């Protein structure tokens with residue numbers, strides 16, 4: 001009896017496919033993330049792997065590369081949404097047997113499964129596989145703030161407490177949430193990340209709690225919600241401050257009762273989830289001005305963790321930069337050796353408003369553009385390269401160019417004198433005096 005492995009983080013969908021294929025005479029195992037899939041693949045010799053392209057911890061392409069990189073001739077079928085078809089087609093060049101578009105038609109799947117099992121497997125010329133340290137690698141850092149952060153992660157990880165992660169955009173809040181999940185005894189179950197900032201109010205109930213087919217226009221299939229998908233695992237609610245008041249009420253109820261009712265259903269489903277939320281706003285303020293419910297805030301905030309900005313992690317800056325350099329070398333197949341002294345200095349002076357995400361993007365771009373072994377200032381974005389010049393441009397240290405500078409500052413601020421004065425770091429009164437002095441209108 002052929003042995004199949006199905007991987008999809010949608011638990012209900014996975015078991016539906018499994019039931020169908022078992023009835024057709026296959027032995028089927030299921031799992032819901034890449035990590036547990038690899039464990040299974042190492043234990044059992046499968047005849048076919050069917051995986052979703054998007055998995056919570058790593059994507060299906062990564063998994064495909066892992067399988068092929070280990071010289072396995074096991075065929076892999078990718079399941080994909082319409083939007084990712086191009087990726088799936090591309091993946092066939094890298095050894096995927098075939099792909100199938102969601103929503104899955106059972107008979108189409110059955111045909112593909114049968115041909116995958118009968119067609120003589122092409123021995124795939126695996127490129128030497130670099131199992132990425134990948135973007136999900138968590139670098140701990142050595143600065144005092146990082147040590148503090150990691151201590152908190154270690155402490156709260158193994159408990160079942162809800163955690164509120166607070167930090168500026170791009171500081172690594174999702175990575176912190178994943179590390180907490182990894183340290184918990186829920187780690188073999190799903191980590192479901194939800195960006196609350198992009199869920200329209202009208203669809204929130206269906207997104208969180210699922211819906212039955214036909215329960216509203218557009219509900220063409222049954223859908224399980226994020227709570228059910230995260231059952232026994234962790235539900236990560238990013239940008240929690242963006243939820244509408246109405247959704248906050250529904251969420252609080254679900255968290256208190258640990259039961260959810262899909263839209264259009266009369267039955268409640270028990271769920272066992274740990275919730276980790278993240279925000280880059282001041283939720284205390286939002287609760288006192290009434291835009292965020294205080295009861296929900298307390299339910300989410302059994303323990304809070306502040307993720308420091310990159311500027312506060314000075315000692316970690318080059319550690320992270322080198323880490324992103326390694327990753328970018330792998331991703332882009334380059335071999336850049338490091339950063340020259342001037343670049344290191346520019347990095348240290350810069351403010352990094354976009355934090356780790358900005359650093360990661362900056363390094364990747366620099367690796368792509370580099371024509372030299374070391375990264376030099378020329379391949380850095382203007383805002384980093386020109387930071388000193390920018391500041392100097394509008395400071396009035398040189399009497400000779402004062403008049404030109406004032407004119408430039410006024411041009412830049414569309415004639416707004418207050419803003420021009422701020423730009424030149426002088427007070428308005430000084431600016432007025434100088435305008436008079438130089439006869440500028």
Ligand SMILES: Nc1ncnc2c1ncn2[C@@H]1O[C@H](COP(=O)(O)OP(=O)(O)OP(=O)(O)O)[C@@H](O)[C@H]1O
Pocket residue numbers: 135136137138139140167168169170171172173174175176238280323356357360
């Ligand atoms: N400790 C870490 N080690 C390595 N890479 C990291 C670490 N923390 C974050 N990153 C990388 O930095 C980028 C931003 O991280 P992440 O998405 O977790 O930030 P965030 O605070 O959740 O962002 P947002 O506020 O926009 O939701 C990601 O590409 C992530 O892989």
